[in-house]
Amino acid sequence: MSTFVIGYYAALIAASCLAAYFKKREAFLLLFSLTLASFVLGLIGGRPALNTITVAAAVIALAAGTAYAWREFLAILLPRELAKAIRTAPLTASFGLFVIFTYAVMGIFAPVIAPFGEAEVIAGAFDPPSEALLLGADQLGRDMFSRIVYGARNTVGLALAATLLAFFVGAIAGLFAAVKQGWFDQIMGRGADVIMSIPSLIFALLMLSIFGTNLMVIVVVVAIIYSPRVFRLSRAVAGNVVVMDYIEAASLRGEGTGYLIRKEILPNSMAPLIAEFGLEFCFVFLLMAGLSFLGLGIQPPTADWGSMVRENALLITFGEITPLIPAAAIALLTVAVNFVVDWMLFRSSGLKD
């Protein structure tokens, strides 16, 4: 029993007693179950396990603090309507917004932030971290940190492009199908069924094996794979709007399909579509990360998070954590977007479960 272990349990138990005394039921439950879980984990993993829990708790506390401050910051800066919405947002949502903001800054100002170019060889292979190389060098001696920063631009940018394309195609087809119905609706619907009945990764692999792996092909293929989801949603949402009286009134006074879609249907089906955009981005991002992890995405020497994991996987067998950072970056962005989408869905549906 070291002082660390004694201090660890003492702190946890004291905190849970305090929570119980001040009748904070939720905090007490959380703290005390953490204490019980620590007993088990401590028995299995010993001191390192408790160390990990402490670090994790500190990281979560830090994230919560950042999220809280960010929320207050946004509430002051934004105009009134938005500020009101932001004030009621859960901490997870504001954390998500913060992460998205950070990634955007990182991607846009990548050349300013990164100390070296993405393809510059400046050290030996797998050089350890130092003053100049924050995270060490990769398998060819390029700066890991710079490549991660550039990766924000390349990986996220490409996923965003594919999502936008998928969304554009899917939403337009869906809105038209809802308005026109008839054979157009039928053909698009059956086409969407076929595409959705093939697993997305498998479909992407098939297409990439045929057309080769260049950027255009990847973006188009991924957009085709995910546009049926948007098609179905926008068709369903627009289908509910189309039957409204004001649509009938508009078409009776002689408005064309284009006007109906732009001025009447789209504004009334925006909220679910925006939430869907976030979800869609997550799917596209994960699929593209998977493809580039398999060596079939963005080709070297362009920095890309998925392929960076694969290229440096050897380091993991030496117990190094650096190759996991790009993978963690992928996970973090996806989680962040999911948090924000959750909040938006909650707001737009008013669903309380």
Place this chain on the structure above:
Amino acid sequence: MNDVFKLVLKRLGLGVLTLLVISVLIFFAVELLPGDIAQAVLGQSATPENLAALREQLGLNVPAPVRYFHWLTGAIQGDFGTSLITGDRVGSTIGPRLLNTLFLASYAAVIAVPAAILLGIFVALLRNTIFDRVANVLTLTAISSPEFFLGYILILYLAVKTGWFPAIASIGRNADFSTMLYNSFLPALTMVLVVMAHMMRMTRAAIINLLASPYIEMARLKGVPAWRVIVHHALPNAWAPIINVVALNLAYLITGVVLVEVVFVYPGVGQLLVDAVAKRDFPIVQACCLIFAATFILLNLAADVGAILTNPRLRHPK
């Protein structure tokens, strides 16, 4: 009962039809190649004689619809032609690997399904408490992480740092069952984590939907004990959504297995597919895609049929 039979038959017919359309798609996608397969294999600098010989060997001189028919009839009997690179029969290359993949997928499913359903029900009962929120964040994180991230984390902590499990899941030809279970534990665990998170969330949503219905409130108000409300009132109606959740997630396993196999160098179909895509070995790519798509459709079909069987309302469509 006759009605049910008819409905199920109709769904089956629809499934077979979808599969046929997909086989057409998979076969004719290769026809979209600039030039043809022979050109793609031999490259731009091939001599006309070589091209002609390879075309003859691959039977490319026959019109595409005829070749499609041969390919499909062969595929039904497990004969997918020969590999372009090694010249082996594709069927015999895939066979043992398919067994390995099925072993891995069912290993993961056996652990994930009961655990996810139990935890999902548990979390649904504790909804809006702190545990529910923690579980929500945890499952969301697991879903949002790419499979290779989870896989490498497990390798780092359970294989490299502690040495409890092997990092490379090689299963020998004549290893006994327990060794196989031990060796492929990490890839299975990776898939369990991802699929379980999905299933838990969906089960939770299904149960919460049910618990909000008036007849549950009625049961509670008349003083039925909590466990009895769950087991006798909620669960019979929850089976349909739960079966749906399970089948959909098993279908999800199919995509996940490709990445996981590559991370753990597991000798399965996913790894084979990725290698074949990189080498542009089309017969293998086609065969693997067809197998994956067929399994996916089959599981989706199972979800539909399960829903029909457990929900009498679906038997009498309005």
